[in-house]
Amino acid sequence: MTTAVSGSVDHTAQPAQASRQRRSGPRTLSPSVKWMLRLSSVAAILLAWEIYGRSINPILLSYPTAVANAAADMMADGTLPQALSESLVVLGMGSLIGVSVGLTVGLFAGRSQIVAALLELPMNALYATPSVALIPVIVLWFGFGPTAKTVVVMLFVLFPVLINTMRGVQEVDAALIEVARSFCSRERRMWRDLIFPSAVPYIVTGLRLAIGRALIGVIVAEFFTAFAGLGNLIVTNANQFRTDRMFVPIVVIALFGVLLTALLEWVERRIVRWHGDG
Amino acid sequence: MTTAVSGSVDHTAQPAQASRQRRSGPRTLSPSVKWMLRLSSVAAILLAWEIYGRSINPILLSYPTAVANAAADMMADGTLPQALSESLVVLGMGSLIGVSVGLTVGLFAGRSQIVAALLELPMNALYATPSVALIPVIVLWFGFGPTAKTVVVMLFVLFPVLINTMRGVQEVDAALIEVARSFCSRERRMWRDLIFPSAVPYIVTGLRLAIGRALIGVIVAEFFTAFAGLGNLIVTNANQFRTDRMFVPIVVIALFGVLLTALLEWVERRIVRWHGDG
Amino acid sequence: MSEAHQKLVVDGVSVRLGGNEILREVSLAVAEREFICIIGTSGGGKTTLVRAIGGLLPIETGTVLLDDTPVVDPIPRISMVFQHFGLFPWKTVRANVEYGLTVQGRTDPDGRVDRLLEIMHLAHVDKKYPHQLSGGMKQRVGIARALAVEPELLLLDEPFSAVDAITRELLQNEVLQLWERNERMSGVLITHDIDEAILMADRILVISGPPGEVSLEVPIPIERPRSAHSVRSHPAYPELRERLWSALQAGGKTALEAA
Amino acid sequence: MSEAHQKLVVDGVSVRLGGNEILREVSLAVAEREFICIIGTSGGGKTTLVRAIGGLLPIETGTVLLDDTPVVDPIPRISMVFQHFGLFPWKTVRANVEYGLTVQGRTDPDGRVDRLLEIMHLAHVDKKYPHQLSGGMKQRVGIARALAVEPELLLLDEPFSAVDAITRELLQNEVLQLWERNERMSGVLITHDIDEAILMADRILVISGPPGEVSLEVPIPIERPRSAHSVRSHPAYPELRERLWSALQAGGKTALEAA
Amino acid sequence: EGPQEAESNDNEIQVGLPTGKTSFANSDIAVAQEKGFFKEAGLTVKTTNFRSGVSVVQGVAGGNLDVGASSFEPVANAHARGGDVKIIGSYTDLLAVAAVTPKDVTKPADLRGKNVGVQEVGAFREIMTRIVLESGGLTQRDVNYVPVDSQSYISSLLQGKIESAILQTEQALSAQTEDKNLHVLENLNKITPNYHYGTYFVSPSWLENNRKNAVKFLTAITKAHRFMYENKEETVPIVAKSTGFDEKTISAAYDVMLEQQGVFPVNDGLDDKRMRQTIEKLRKMGVLTGPEIKVSELVDKGPIGDAVRDLGPWDGDKRWR
């Protein structure tokens, strides 16, 4: 029941309906528009690549249709599935360990200034050390097998997760920490109720960065520690200048990057339901 | 002026002074304790390396004192300063461009769903693409010189900055955006007053990740295009089994990582004075 | 036009948030230089209403008109004090108060910011950051910020909720004085204090909800200037208070028990 | 011991924050089952005082004793309602209310959480998240959370500041009833509303500052149960109100004008 | 640096070398430089080291390098895949590498079941490894391939992580001084004397516009090769400087490479038969795939022919080619 407005209003005086559209602020695009934008950018890039790739020296760059043909061949002759399965094992194990270690150490180091101070310099140094220097030592300790590869992937994944997690933990709202303390939350509980949830956006960003790193880590590991998987496919085909075939594993990796990122975002949206949309 | 307590208190009943120490909560370590912890972890690692390094074949792994001697030699004969200066130019230019582009694109993409949707797939794909695939194209476009190296470093730096900045912008407090809108802040101003400051912790984390990536990017660039700078020193000395000399540029890189990170933190502390300490 | 004296007209405004109907066809009007108060039970939709008036929310049906022009986006002529304070943590008290002026590219020729810092008793903390302030201080910064832009329509969402009785009386008087001295400012104040509403308003609206509707509208016949004392001793006061109280109570039941 | 009836003793407590002296040698005591109110001007140090009592702040000098044991860290027997609400954004209303119990590893055998959700009129929003609540709703969640752990000392920092007059009266009564029914609970309530303090307190302390000091202490001789009406018509009321008001005013000048 | 400058300065040549640090086999350029042969020809030559022959081929194909130095197989592969490169000369047409193993490996057949270090499958060192294995009647399936990048090649050998590595002659000798337990199992030139090793190559479009410079370059290189045979005293220090090895090692390597085997050609060094056989070998091993290639299309003997004609051919020694 609405009461009368004090003073009558001219209902037709202003084209209010028309101008309601212009409302600015955090615009939310509809999913279909988003998909259109996404696909159109991909299409534009593929087209440009096709045109440019056809125009230049074939040993430098292939083009999408040639790569697609090569991919079909490599699926048919079994080289691609085989290489893929080899790489995926390393990718999975290495990422799993890297993410677990990064999360755990990051949570501790973000919360404890002692742990942070102890780790700080060695961590920053190790992170900046090129893998060329580390690989001989890794091989020395872990041999040439899958273990060494896993360690390489782990090292690639570790730092983005660790550094982002650490920062996320440090940025926890001090007021909420005080609330948790006032309810006598023990440290362990505090992580679950407060520190972890509020660090989630940082952690997700770390994971997102880790995805790309993990995929590149697999390739690097397969270059330097054993002839297997997608990395091996890249090298052998690169040595023969079979650019179309060389690009197949690379495109597969890139696709993986896209898929895993999308998966991560989907998982985050499912878990973090409490978030305001603006 | 304090008024009387209603009911008298036994002042000596409890050892309150003694137990005041146990107060938990966000402990703040004094700078000197922090430095002690930092240095002791570094000392422990150097000692372990020295002992382990001396125990195994010197061609595999050198040890700190030998590396220090080699560094002194290389300073004296000018090889190190020369290589360093070559690498630093590439490092500086590449990082500068990578950070600028990452920041700019990240701010835009974080704020505009259209930009984000357009960039999303190509960005995720490119980020997961191993540099082996990109280097022939980079060389084709930019030659073998410093320009190509700069581009490689830029690509290494770009993504951590971009992805973290983007997320930082997306995590801006919706309530504050509403405040800014209510005061009719134009979009441009909103970035300065609100979006940028609140994204700072994310951006700093991105920069921190970028430091390590930039340093590794320089080495990769110097390996895969024309040999030069510190990367060249690594390769040349490795080829001649001079492991102690090989480790000099590697240690220099690692030190740089530590120094740049410390610098970043110092700058952040100077800029972000408003922050509560917990 | 004949309706020129109506500064703000809210006509049949409905708002949905997160799928729920929060406001249902709310209509009201505020005349030029009028000061109205809105009271209503917690969760009734008061904040949502002022956000809609301020152009901050998409309206489902209806219109908000300021001087006969639809308000679709925020406009500089309206400014707002937020229930959640909404201070920028990285700006000092002074910079927060200056914010509206800066952002609208305006200067402060008459030392308005200094005066407001004085009036709000914030001059001594003008270089502090929000996390160093008490709750009441934060609230006063929010009020000063909204007043600094000298709006034609001032929207105040529970502006005195975190200040003590003394400061509250001081601030009530200050806001009323600023309003009286200003020739063009109309005001909409949300409060949960009936006495405050009677003290300050030309007219009081009671919003009950959800979904929020205007369930009562009473003009306050008490002549200005008013004081807490003069209001309470006014002959109309007991009946007024009683009416508002029962309207609140009726709406309150709905609001608090609504599923 | 002869002092066993003193539940809480604050003795000569001084606190510094960010280099400033916020509390200076504050002493007070709360007896078993006593309910005291603290009033004082904005920025005077009230919040700081209850944080110190709750074991949340390092004390520079002095002691806080609960049942003659120093409170150095938070203890489960004390719980607190925060002026800033302090809800967990990622927990539903129900999970927020249950928080204290969960965190202390306790169960809810008597359906206490459900009852509190009812009492606080939150049952219908128990699955919502804080960002979907109005200001008053958030405040009620904070109160319910503190009550759910049934503390021996309940610290309430302006717990009714964001609720309307009706809800406020309801909640005041609910809190008083919970307190009366509970055999062991003492209470310290910070408010900026003198009438609220008179209605609820056995004794009222006025804090003036900064630095915060106890500038007045008055017992309230009005017999319980009280109601808003019975209090106002009590013969001691006008004089009480007048005393508190002027104490507040005296302290207020210091607080608001302090450099 | 870069192609733009090369175009603006007609007499400047950018040369890409296929190893991170210049090897003895590529030191002919250093000799030509030091002895002023390039200057005499009116050329300014700039060299850049690369990670592998593949990178050099890409540089030449992309127009960033004028002349590339690389072993035969990347060039052949690039040509087969439409990469448009042409061989115009050789730095060493005979193999100048050796298989190095611990002393308990006395013949290639002993490598059965051992860890064998290779850098990349399908790259030069892996092909050489397979040739060694073949000579002992083994295939790659009879050993464990272990990937070792160029930096840790030798350290892995010393450490026992791998038991065979293909090294440049000077590296092989140096490795033996580092670890007395190592020895040269076989010089590859012994096992496959008719394998074409090192080439200088260009892109046809560059050759078309810079034919004179190509002739000048090859003239200076041929002069350098001849000088190296005639003057060990002067050659050894120059090579030692460009490779970074000590003179003793280089002197020993000189004896193997020049005195015994004569790996540097003194005439055109482009033997059709040798190249045809190399192509066949690569095809058989599966490291050269794709369309048929003809030596006549892969090689342009014009410039080296002109150079040798100017200098006058050498003969009289079985090493002279």
Ligand SMILES: Nc1ncnc2c1ncn2[C@@H]1O[C@H](COP(=O)(O)OP(=O)(O)OP(=O)(O)O)[C@@H](O)[C@H]1O
């Ligand atoms: N972290 C801090 N650093 C410096 N000063 C602080 C800090 N926190 C609080 N203060 C100061 O302490 C004083 C008391 O603050 P407190 O929050 O205790 O006041 P209060 O009595 O609760 O006021 P209100 O009624 O407005 O909430 C204020 O002047 C405030 O500026």
Ligand SMILES: Nc1ncnc2c1ncn2[C@@H]1O[C@H](COP(=O)(O)OP(=O)(O)OP(=O)(O)O)[C@@H](O)[C@H]1O
């Ligand atoms: N984003 C949202 N999604 C869903 N419901 C919402 C959202 N925001 C507010 N609401 C609901 O809208 C109703 C009105 O909220 P509003 O903040 O306008 O109330 P209010 O009258 O200002 O109350 P208070 O006096 O407690 O501040 C509440 O029931 C609240 O739960």
Ligand SMILES: [Mg+2]
């Ligand atoms: Mg509200």
Ligand SMILES: [Mg+2]
């Ligand atoms: Mg307070």
